[in-house]
Amino acid sequence: MTIKATALRDDIFEYLVENFSGEDELLAQFKNEAEELGIPIISISQEQVRFLQFIIKASKVKNAIEVGTLFGYSAITIARALPEDGKLISLEIEPFRAEIARKNIEKAGLSHKIDVVEQKAIDYISNLPEDYQVDFVFLDADKNNYYKYVKLLDNHIPVGGIISADNAFAFGFITSSAPERKPEDVKSIKSFNDYMNKWDKYFTTISPVGDGVLLSLKIKN
Ligand SMILES: C[S@@+](CC[C@H](N)C(=O)[O-])C[C@H]1O[C@@H](n2cnc3c(N)ncnc32)[C@H](O)[C@@H]1O
Structure with missing residues (x-):
């Protein structure tokens, strides 16, 4: 008998979001305010919040790095799951977004x-101090550079550390040969998924939460 995954019908999705969303009033408020400011709402989805927090808590992450801050939604998500002495470095290329994110992060304490x-x-990742160690990486920005980021970050990730990346299903076009949306990004995501899947230092899977989250656990140096 073939066992297929249960399709994520609307009612099941609603069940998931209603019961297992990690989005509280503050995160929802930041999302509304960002929209009013004209910032695109391309943050992680509500049901991805608890999922990422689960991974971070279960693997006792202390130091994290994120590529792509936007207005701070996932940064706040990650930081909330870190211990009190944990640290997240979140990288953002757009000054206005970085400014709003800092304000939100301050409001979130x-x-x-x-x-x-x-x-x-x-530029930042290429110049990390040699002794910097990071045990959780979250990639959520320029898809064409993920491959470069992981190659540079690998030296800083201990065995047991995790690389994660959003949009592993490429906005739903991962299997498409002629994607209607962001074809260059879809191509980059496909080759990045493939690269991580074949890298023998990492054990990789994709969880079908949101637009898919790639998770790679470092298993050897
Ligand atoms: C999808 S959004 C990040 C969403 C955020 N992780 C969240 O879930 O709340 C991607 C962000 O990455 C930023 N970005 C794009 N290319 C970048 C780069 N090369 N370096 C740093 N940030 C970059 C964009 O300006 C944008 O704000």
């Missing part, structure tokens, strides 16, 4: 845990 760095991610 998380400034002590999160540094929003307003810089091109590749």
